[in-house]
Amino acid sequence: MADVARRAGVSVATVSKVVNGRYGVAQATIDRVRQVIDQLGYEASLGAQSLRSHRTNVLGILVAEFEPFSTELLKGASHAAEGTEYQLLAWSGGNRGTRVGWERRSLARLSGSIIDGAVLVTPTVVQAPQGFHVVAVDPHAGPTGMPTVDSDNFAGAVLATQHLLSLGHRRIGFLGGRPDLESARLREAGFRHAMSEAGVKVDERFVRVGGYRPETAEGPARELLSRTRRPTAIFAANDLSAIATMEVAFSLGLTVPDDLSIIGFDNVPESALATVPLTTITQPLQRMGYEALRLLIDLIEGVDRDTHVRLPTQLVRRASTRAI
Amino acid sequence: MADVARRAGVSVATVSKVVNGRYGVAQATIDRVRQVIDQLGYEASLGAQSLRSHRTNVLGILVAEFEPFSTELLKGASHAAEGTEYQLLAWSGGNRGTRVGWERRSLARLSGSIIDGAVLVTPTVVQAPQGFHVVAVDPHAGPTGMPTVDSDNFAGAVLATQHLLSLGHRRIGFLGGRPDLESARLREAGFRHAMSEAGVKVDERFVRVGGYRPETAEGPARELLSRTRRPTAIFAANDLSAIATMEVAFSLGLTVPDDLSIIGFDNVPESALATVPLTTITQPLQRMGYEALRLLIDLIEGVDRDTHVRLPTQLVRRASTRAI
DNA sequence: ATCGGTGTCGATAACGTTTGCGAAACGAGC
DNA sequence: GCTCGTTTCGCAAACGTTATCGACACCGAT
The missing domain is CATH 3.40.50.2300 (Response regulator)
Structure with a gap:
């Protein structure tokens, strides 16, 4: 960012304003800075952003394991992230070999710093840290008040x-x-x-x-x-x-x-x-992933909405059943 | 960390040393700090760590899309991360709808800050930023010198x-x-x-x-x-x-x-x-994912080894072929 | 000529870590 | 008791951002 500022002949503060679209910078300056940014291929440091503003526009999805079920959810969730300003990061809790409580630790490490919220696709649901938004998919617990997405x-x-x-x-x-x-x-x-x-x-x-x-x-x-x-x-x-x-x-x-x-x-x-x-x-697995991420985004942005989404199920007849 | 330091009656510098296992702190102090850490459930801020030390022990794997092929690789890679000090983060480039060059941008955003290296499972291979380690799986290009894992x-x-x-x-x-x-x-x-x-x-x-x-x-x-x-x-x-x-x-x-x-x-x-x-x-898809992550870790840790891994293929006969 | 308003910009503190270096405490050897 | 080496610890700077606030220039109105 310092490089960009120098080449554009402005201060880092101004560059930051341009990047974040804040009010109070002349159009000519905006254009100049934008051009230098493209030229240098500058990307803001996530770490520094998170450190300073506690906001990164990165969301997480934690799955117990990578398998077909969660892959479908991932696909739906990443689809929901497309076109928004949010980026989606997925990680798995490693295998069930690891000791219990891994969800909490694994979440704490990222939630404090890098991600603004998370979708949890884990067997046991975990308490969210303060001021951190979580949506559970197909969760273990009964109604805990935690936002959930599941099917009927x-x-x-x-x-x-x-x-x-x-x-x-x-x-x-x-x-x-x-x-x-x-x-x-x-x-x-x-x-x-x-x-x-x-x-x-x-x-x-x-x-x-x-x-x-x-x-x-x-x-x-x-x-x-x-x-x-x-x-x-x-x-x-x-x-x-x-x-x-x-x-x-x-x-x-x-x-x-x-x-x-x-x-x-x-x-x-x-x-x-x-x-x-x-x-x-x-x-509707993909749709469940999609809805979970939408719900998470709405939560973060303070949209007032229903925090429990239940999606319908449906019979699909194929060849493995027949009349007796 | 300041909280931990206060409760343990030491400075933040000492806490940092305990967390990172640096030399020069008394055993009694170590025990005391560790205890407070457990008690508070403290986890270091990834952002601040990355900002200061350019080292987070987090690795990334970038896939073009979440589908069966990449899911198998993910499984293998996350298996390889288990038991090591590294944590694995997966993300997808969104759908092919996004404009070309997304790999580079997507990578730049994370590589500068949060992750120490990445495995790329993308159609087009991308130039790695300076001082950032990348391993390509089944890559587009011919031999570019970039470390690769593929099958024969x-x-x-x-x-x-x-x-x-x-x-x-x-x-x-x-x-x-x-x-x-x-x-x-x-x-x-x-x-x-x-x-x-x-x-x-x-x-x-x-x-x-x-x-x-x-x-x-x-x-x-x-x-x-x-x-x-x-x-x-x-x-x-x-x-x-x-x-x-x-x-x-x-x-x-x-x-x-x-x-x-x-x-x-x-x-x-x-x-x-x-x-x-x-x-x-x-x-051997899972094994390819496994080997790719191992290779990446070795690269980061400066191990001197072969940077091209080629795994064997094998015929599996099932029912869809027969003699004419 | 003075004043207030508006538009534009930069200096600076803060976020939570890590690290080099100096200070303090302590014990051993004379 | 003094010196010296060793162990243990804290101070403070730095990392790359963002947000607040004040400075400055310019303009129109009084």
Whole structure:
């Protein structure tokens, strides 16, 4: 900035004013400074900016891990940042190997300095530092007052279950998600609600807890399918689990959907490409990322708006379910 | 830091020394300061650190877009950062809608201040600012001296072509990638090399340029498959294009692999899940991300080592190719 | 001629760190 | 008791910005 000032024959204060579009500098000076800036390829130092003004126009998005689910959110969020004056920075908490509390530490390091706010896509929600804005996506906790974006997990689960019921299935298995996640809780609740509303009793031996990951789903899926009197349909709490279930079914010599109907949840891109394209409940993941970042920006800019966004879910029929 | 200093009864200078493990502070003082730090949850301000010492221990990885390919790289890179003192920040250049040169600007903004070095996963490679370390993955340019990590695209393409040839195919189509990418160039070169070495003449009408993306692959694929005398096999320059080609084939009433063999390149996770699981050339994407970050760290720390890493490719046979 | 208003600019303090250097304290050796 | 080396610590400057405030020039009106 000192260089720019010297070459343009003005003071650094004036350069700063030009860069930030402040009032009180002559048009001729503005043009001159702008030209020198372009010529030198000058970019303001984020560090110094943050240090002085506590404002950087950089936002963060923290994901637990880079995988399809969060990638879709990232895509949506980065799309929302486009065209605005904000830049988006993503980082992951490293693997779950690291000790608990990493979200807080990881956030503290950046929040104090470099970023003006953050979207959290992490299993456990974390207290935001003072004067720092946070939006949680699909958060762990119940209503804490923290701004959130999620999809209607309960209604989606009802949708999925009703779909299986309408196809004539009665012996329906449920493969749950991470028990500490609100979304997993709601999906199971939706399943039970739809069952009881249809007057079908839930066979508790058909309910297993997974963990949203292929590795944690395979075991429970195998249990479910190995019993002599096995379910005719399985509702898996997310697509990755559903696909894992499908593979277990294949390995047991079952065909899908003839021997077993499977329905998932999430509609990640992979599910459409599965060996048997997966019937599932779609969450508008990209849109959730988009909305989360919009909400964050509005929060920072002091816009008065609803701080809870719930997006609708929808059934997408593909080939993995059929009438009994 | 001032708070910490006050509560510990020392000066800020001493706190700084404790945090950075500098020599010259008594063990008793260290313990006292550490305790206060934990108690207050103090984290140093990145901005101030960067401003003063030009060193933050934060590394960046810039991807053109968040999609499966870069997600795998991100996963590998973040894995490499784990356990080190470095933290990894990812960001994308927004969509290709933005004007050219965004890599340079985007990089300049962060490189000057917040990050010590960066891994670039972008189509066009960009000149690194002075004293700033950069590693390019699968870069555009030829050998520019810039440190790079890539896979052996040429050998991989030869592998793919030989596979098709060994299955008896002679009328082989080639669906290229983005012409401005080195990897795309090398894959076509490998294809041609393997063909000529086998004494098979390349039918230029069977060679089409795509663009690595499903949208840009569909048109050329349709051209290739709509001719009356169509190829019996297609080598697509990446998996996304191969999958798109597969879908075009289906829409034309062709079955894979009976009517048409298809082989891809990359082995993204989706390819194993394709309607007909895709035979492809695997690049160790996660490992490439891992190696790129390791290389970057070594560069920063002044380790004397080879600055070009080339990883092997391998044929993975799945169901989308068969003997003629 | 004086005055007030307006438009334009620069000097300067502050943000939270790191680091070189000097000061103080302490113990050992004579 | 004095010197000298060693250990431990704090002072203060610097990093690149931004914001406040005062200086100055110019103009029109009195």
